[in-house]
Amino acid sequence: MSLDQVLTVIVNGLTTGSIYALIGLGLTLIFGLLDIVNFAHGQLLLLATYSTFALYTATGSYWLAVACVAVAATAIGAGLDVVLFARARAAPITGLLISVGLIAIVENVLHEVWGPTPRDIPPPVSGVIEFGFVRLPATRLFVMVATIVILIAIALFLKRTKAGVALRAAGESPEAASLMGVSVERIRHLAFAVGTLLAALAGALIAMILPVEPVLGDSLLVVGFIALIVGGAGSPLGAVVGGLLIGVIESIGISLWSGTAAQVLTFGLLIVVFYFRPTGIVSTAQGSRL
């Protein structure tokens, strides 16, 4: 492989990886605050993808469609937590079972409404951009830039706003946070809402680089899990690093061998990390939450 090919493979990997990072980050926020691994994350993401597609074709404006989906996803996330997951606080395993039930519901609805054929969303940008050796489709550049903007926004939210600080505090110690006057229950609703919003944004972006079908949710969920665990469960930065790493490894696997080999490689990465560094690549102060 020549140098520009290697660079192309890595850049491609970073693009898919940035979407994986968003998925992992959403899962991490929910997991860190609620101790619930939301198994329906991938399906909620696809719901956002299909809704963006439908709204885009209906209104003709990509940005309007994304804005509507983002608002709806935030509301749905908060709603799911208030109605369902809030009942499962004492036993996280109940939350897991609820999310397993949600998978069946959302996937069935997607299948019935939009059918099993893979789809692409017509992207708002087109063309090819060249950086020295690397030829990059504009869609991929768009995905990367969008992800960076989203990640900066989330980082500012977590570090600079009162709600963000309260959210991190509640994740670290719910008791201490609640003694400091934080309404932990509300913060949990917020975390679920933000997590679902991130899934929805990832969903709106993913259709630009991958054809989307209802069964895609499972594999995206697994990638999100791997990002969550590899990064050191509970660490937002870890989830982002984990997501990017998986993207690059997958891209290398696909270019050298095949899609199956790429999946086996990612699972292998998880097992290696688990074995040698059970707390993840980026360990949080309190250690792994898993």
Add this chain to the structure above:
Amino acid sequence: MKRLAVHFSSPIVAWLTFALAVAAFCTFGDSLAVYVAALILAWALWGTSLNIIWGYAGALSLAQMGFAAIGAFSVAVLCKDEQINFWLAVLVGMVLAVALSVVVGYVTLNLRGFAFAVMTLITSLLIVVLLTSWEPAGRTTGMVVAASPGEIIIGSWSLDLGSDQGLVILLAVANTVTLVLCGWLERTRAGRFVVALREDEPLAASLGVHPLKYRVLAFMLSAAVASLAGSLYALTLKFITPSLFSFHASVTLIACVVLGGLGYRFGPLVGAAVYIGLTQWLHVGGDYSDALSGALLIVIVLFAQMGILGLLKQGIDKLTGKQPAHRHDESPTDELETQTGAMTHD
């Protein structure tokens, strides 16, 4: 009342009900009823494998789909040209599944809660991924199961075990053997150790019970049962694809086990009868049957965590004035995780 309750909860009554139901289905049922009965029994056996690792050992495993896929495809691939005996293929599947469970178990069973669930899920998905890209297993299109389990001949009467009636009998026997084995294991040292670890790991470990060793043992048994269930499930369906063993299977599996009563020996059987019976026979929802079963799972989890047998036992305890067994934590939402399900007195 008390005597009635005692009899009602005794295993003999449960076994008699089971035998009568199987006999009734085989004698009076039309072909659809017999097929549904076979499906119920296959899911019950599959559910029992989950009950062993989740109900008894307290670790929610999502690898059961993967183990069953191994059993199913062992039979389908090895018996394709009828060169290898069906039962030998079943055995090969079980050995493979058990070997895998040892490897996965030693790496992951130290992990608690989600990490174990996620790792086992990944194991399952990996198996499915490998099967979909494996030529002899028909890739994504799937393959016909052309295996024959043989026939029973007594004098002039004979029964082909591959027919639907024969399958119901075969599955009923497999369920019986597994449940009797479970009942026996509940009373052995190893079985008590496994339950003790679920209840209070530090305490059990301080008394010299090796946590990893006994959990891996439970996982091995559950893998063997899951593989057997997969082989017989494949025989019932007669056509299998790798996607049968995807995440959806686990939704149904978990629903069966929780609905029947997690940790109860007969729980998966009762749960499968109600859940599979409901979704198969009534064909509720038509196109939206998946969504309905998902909603059903959520309702069960939120409002009937103890399952049918748990509610039944609670009712009997109330009638006979018996106090419920002492628990460390009385929080009702902790039920699923800590529920002992009174497994030791079914």
